[in-house]
Amino acid sequence: MSVGESPVEARPRRRASRALRFTSILVAVLLLLFGVPWWTLIAGGNDWPTPVLVTGTIVVAVVFVAFPFLMFAGHGRNHHDVPAKIADTTLGVVWVLFVWSILGQLLTAVLWLAGVGDPARYRIATVVVTLIALVLLLWGYAEAMRVPRVRRLDVRLPRLGRDLDGLRLVLITDTHYGPIERSRWSRGVTEVINGLDPDIVAHTGDIADGEVSERRDQAAPLADVRAALARVYVTGNHEYFSGAQRWVEHMASLGWEALHNRHLVVTRGASSLVIAGVDDRTAAGSGVPGHHADHEAALEGADPTLPILLLAHQPAQIQGAVAHGVDLQISGHTHGGQMWPFHYLVRLDQPVLQGLSHHGDRTLLYTSRGTGFWGPPFRVFAPSEITLLTLRTA
Template sequence: MSVGETVEAEPRRRPGRAARFALVVATVLLLLFGVPWWTLIWSGNDWPTGVFVTGTVLFAGVALAFPLLMFSGHGARHHDGAARIADTLLGVVWVLFVWSILGNVLSLVLRVAGVDDPARSRIVTAAVAGISLVLLLWGHYEAMRVSRVRRVDVTIPRLGAGLDGLRVVLLTDTHYGPIDRERWSRGVTAVVNRLEPDIVAHTGDIADGEVAERRAMAAPLGDVRAALARVYVTGNHEYFSGAQRWVEHMASLGWEALHNRHVIVTRGGDSLVVAGVDDRTAAGSGVPGHHMDHEAALGGADPALPILLLAHQPQQITGAVAHGVDLQLSGHTHGGQMWPFHYLVRLDQPVLQGLSRHGERTQLYTSRGTGFWGPPFRVFAPSEITLLTLHASRP
């Protein structure tokens, strides 16, 4: 959104808006909890009455408690205990929902093969429960471990020979939140420092919570070492959690907060513009002075120099192409985080993860994220600390 565009201070009241929202929420909850209940409890399992009643009461109770826990955990009062329970339940029910749908496909296959109930439904129940349990245990381990390093080589034709081999480490979507991950944060910093980077970039979504609430978890970022620059831009979650305070806090930790601005790094007689823009949601956040502004970010930079741009969302690549950026670094997608959620992510973003080309000059690298958001699970979407080695064109 350009500076000149107006942002509505207060949304217009629309009749029935609250009722439609409540209907959507109720429908989603009914599907998320109803499909697993149907598959595991009802269906053709022919469970004893006690098992059926207990299972039904359990599903109904959790379904009713879930929105209350989510509101308490992520609402204005921000109770971390309730948020941990709600986020975990969301992850569990998502996996059960997905595999219950696939389990019903298996049920059709077994029906065609001549397997009757209750054997057919109990085979499906065992398969869904077993696969879900394995994926949740594995997915939790994947979410909580220190991210592995993903090494990527990027050739930038306009890069000067003095910058050939420049090492850029990308962190993004750390999402310090209700689960205490101070130890994890120290582990990430240790990995980054072992890579001996020239530049370390953080492309936003540092935390879910205010600086005062997540200060200890973010503190190890102050120990990150880089030969030339440590740079940061806001993500969309900063605009739920005191964006300007995070900008100021990152500056206090020794990071260059690229709030629609740039710095120049030089090595071997050659220079690189390292720029950053606010997240694309910034203009609508109501935070004074925050909006995505590529012209301000690149203002005064020598147009002959190559440009490395930090922008939280891959969708911001349109502005990068228009302004002749050589390489944009982004996060936001989490690589989908929990399969098959990546299909929904692709409806909103042009890229899910990895290196891609856009236009004649511009390349985009999208990280799967260093941390996780919400449910403490990663299923078929591992986290990463990205080491990008930049290369000049070979003669």
């Protein structure tokens, strides 16, 4: 710090610098997201008539300017569902157009090598990109809005007692009840779960985008979920934007065991299983009192000879599970990428995208692609799932 510069003066300068950096990055990202489709479909070498060029440019410019305001109005501190729905849908459409516009530029290069002249090769690429984007968006919307298919898998746990062999564990996660009203969808999910005759049903977080008071009706069908031994739930990162403790209390009021850094034991015959849960890894930085991922607290007093099933929202929490001798961790969070090729960005943050994986000497991790969706109401090459894990002895 220079002479005469007080800490009080330095802090606002640092905040202003961070705000400027964030704004610059945001503008650059938006320019890419909107600019690449504009260039590929409207400008570039298409040589459209002037009215088409001008009208298309104006439309893109208006959406470009309106998008951040809609996003902040929809998902900011005083969020509103209508602008959220518009912004989320716009994001999904622009993402698909951006990805396929890049591939469209490659197509124009191939057509050029094949001897196709101007503006034909650009117009061919535009038609191809538009048709592919339209098909993917319609299909992706149908995939996002349907009740998920059941994904079935046998999982062998060497320490599982014989009387628990064949235990049916149903996993749902990332329901993300949000701006789009999905009470009917939620009832459909409950009906599928009950039809699987589960022993344990687990929800590994990101239950909703919004407060309990806003999403109560969409979450209500969870009260009707049936399980022979236990219904258990842990928080995800989105709970910490939407009243995490209130969701913990609400799930308890619906008859679910909220495993807020604690465990319970289920028994069938002479065999028992520890079911533990930890808060999401973002909980410690959320400012919600008493919330943080704590494996020690979750397993305190548990019999070390019993197998352990751990609920943790993010696959990235697997190292804590390995360190504490967990037999099986179940997680969500990744959505399986939700909209290709976002899959590759997810892998920069998470060790696993989806499916069953092995970690350390003992620990298995199952990562669900998610039951619902976040934000854009589209799923492209990443179908949702309700997971039935049948636990088997060695």
